[in-house]
Amino acid sequence: MPLVRISHAAGKTTAFAEALSKGVHDAMVETFNVPKDDVFQVLTDHGAGLRVTPSFLGIDHGPEPVFIQITCSEGRSVDQKKALFAGIASRLAAEPGVPADDIIINLVETKRENWSFGRGLAQYA
Amino acid sequence: MPLVRISHAAGKTTAFAEALSKGVHDAMVETFNVPKDDVFQVLTDHGAGLRVTPSFLGIDHGPEPVFIQITCSEGRSVDQKKALFAGIASRLAAEPGVPADDIIINLVETKRENWSFGRGLAQYA
Amino acid sequence: MPLVRISHAAGKTTAFAEALSKGVHDAMVETFNVPKDDVFQVLTDHGAGLRVTPSFLGIDHGPEPVFIQITCSEGRSVDQKKALFAGIASRLAAEPGVPADDIIINLVETKRENWSFGRGLAQYA
Numbered sequence: 258m259p260l261v262r263i264s265h266a267a268g269k270t271t272a273f274a275e276a277l278s279k280g281v282h283d284a285m286v287e288t289f290n291v292p293k294d295d296v297f298q299v300l301t302d303h304g305a306g307l308r309v310t311p312s313f314l315g316i317d318h319g320p321e322p323v324f325i326q327i328t329c330s331e332g333r334s335v336d337q338k339k340a341l342f343a344g345i346a347s348r349l350a351a352e353p354g355v356p357a358d359d360i361i362i363n364l365v366e367t368k369r370e371n372w373s374f375g376r377g378l379a380q381y382a
Numbered sequence: 383m384p385l386v387r388i389s390h391a392a393g394k395t396t397a398f399a400e401a402l403s404k405g406v407h408d409a410m411v412e413t414f415n416v417p418k419d420d421v422f423q424v425l426t427d428h429g430a431g432l433r434v435t436p437s438f439l440g441i442d443h444g445p446e447p448v449f450i451q452i453t454c455s456e457g458r459s460v461d462q463k464k465a466l467f468a469g470i471a472s473r474l475a476a477e478p479g480v481p482a483d484d485i486i487i488n489l490v491e492t493k494r495e496n497w498s499f500g501r502g503l504a505q506y507a
Numbered sequence: 508m509p510l511v512r513i514s515h516a517a518g519k520t521t522a523f524a525e526a527l528s529k530g531v532h533d534a535m536v537e538t539f540n541v542p543k544d545d546v547f548q549v550l551t552d553h554g555a556g557l558r559v560t561p562s563f564l565g566i567d568h569g570p571e572p573v574f575i576q577i578t579c580s581e582g583r584s585v586d587q588k589k590a591l592f593a594g595i596a597s598r599l600a601a602e603p604g605v606p607a608d609d610i611i612i613n614l615v616e617t618k619r620e621n622w623s624f625g626r627g628l629a630q631y632a
Contacts, residue, residue: 260451260488264549271430278433297486298433299389299449301426301551305521308528308548316625324549326510326578328451328488335620339629346627357626361547363510363578364621370460371489375441376482377471379464385576385613396555403558422611423558424514424574426551453576453613495585496614500566501607502596504589 259285259329261298264307266321274300276353281325284344288337289329297374309361322359323349330381331366338364384416384454386423389432391446399425401478406450409469413462414454422499434486447484448474455506456491463489509535509579511548514557516571524550526603531575534594538587539579547624559611572609573599580631581616588614 263277278298285291309322325345333341341364346357370382388402403423410416434447450470458466466489471482495507513527528548535541559572575595583591591614596607620632 260449260486274430292438294435294438296433296435296438297447297449299428300431300433301428302431303549303551305524306550306552308546308550310544310546313542313544313546314624314630318625322547324510324547328490335629335632338620339632342623342629343627346623346625360623360625360627361510362623363617365490365578365615365617366621367488367490370463371491373467373471373485373487374439375443375471375485377468377485379460379467380439382460382464385574385611399555417563419560419563421558421560421563422572422574424553425556425558426553427556453615490615492613492615495588496616498592498596498610498612499564500568500596500610502593502610504585504592505564507585507589 259289259291259295259297259327262326263298263300264324265300265302266307267302267304269302273353274302277323277349277355280348280352281345284341284348285327288340288344289333309359316358319356319359322361323355325360325362326365327362328365328367330369330372332369384410384414384420384422384452387449387451388423388425389449390425390427391432392427392429394427398478399427402448402474402480405473405477406470409466409473410452413465413469414458434484441483444481444484447486448480450485450487451490452487453490453492455494455497509539509541509545509547509577512574512576513548513550514574515550515552516557517552517554519552523603524552527573527599527605530598530602531595534591534598535577538590538594539583559609566608569606569609572611573605575610575612576615577612578615578617580619580622
């Protein structure tokens with residue numbers, strides 16, 4: 258059920274966005290018990306709108322960060338979260354080739370009853 | 383006090399966006415105890431940036447989903463949430479005519495003290 | 508660690524966006540124990556997409572609101588939140604000159620384990 262917001266630099270190809278979309282989703286399927294057909298994503302490209310520290314916590318950031326904010330139901334363990342972060346980073350580093358240092362991920366957890374996937378129903382309430 | 387983010391397909395008319403804005407707000411006034419004059423919305427249009435599963439939980443999705451993410455204070459009952467989802471879907475299905483299956487809604491609840499509606503004050507703290 | 512989303516009116520200068528970015532960050536450093544080098548921001552400009560009530564809670568809003576949504580770890584006190592709101596408003600009112608009434612702020616708090624600042628690691632877990 259996650260709603261995924263991916264913010265990336267402007268001027269990228271469709272294949273780039275497609276790889277971001279697929280990489281994040283595949284990692285959620287593998288580590289977060291997200292069904293394969295559970296895809297709800299908003300991708301946006303930004304020019305100067307993305308701002309990132311040159312260095313934080315010992316990690317150096319280039320000029321093209323990828324911010325991934327995932328709103329999802331609560332209940333995953335810390336181990337699952339670690340696996341998700343690692344899974345997203347390794348996939349996006351492989352394809353489309355985003356440096357793993359430039360992948361910033363944040364989870365926003367909500368109650369299960371807070372979702373409607375269409376038809377005005379609260380499918381998980 | 384909700385902050386409403388509405389993400390819809392590109393190439394729509396002003397009337398389309400206006401109807402989305404009004405339909406969501408009217409449903410919140412009716413079901414969520416939101417004051418009539420409490421409007422804080424960010425609408426964005428997206429081309430290929432919106433990605434949705436063709437089918438999930440028995441609901442088929444077309445190519446133009448409308449994602450509605452509402453950040454609001456905590457405290458509404460499950461019944462209120464169900465009423466909100468139904469109220470938004472029925473309104474947007476009527477006007478501007480979004481198929482109810484294509485309306486995806488998610489609530490993010492926060493503490494009441496987490497809001498400033500201007501002037502640097504925490505009006506609800 | 509906050510992820511800051513700033514939504515402002517279209518047609519502004521780079522200096523305007525820069526001052527928004529800096530003012531919000533400086534306020535977080537001063538009031539929220541955010542390290543100086545902890546900058547993760549997404550700025551977007553919007554034309555008609557920003558919708559705000561003309562008046563709410565006794566505050567009148569002009570046509571160009573600035574919405575600031577800050578996702579951060581939980582744990583700040585109410586006093587810190589009040590100081591943050593005041594600090595952002597006073598800074599942005601001074602530079603780039605946004606009326607304090609038009610600055611709308613909302614905090615979304617998450618667990619500390621919900622963040623990855625690069626390299627696929629959960630730095631705070």
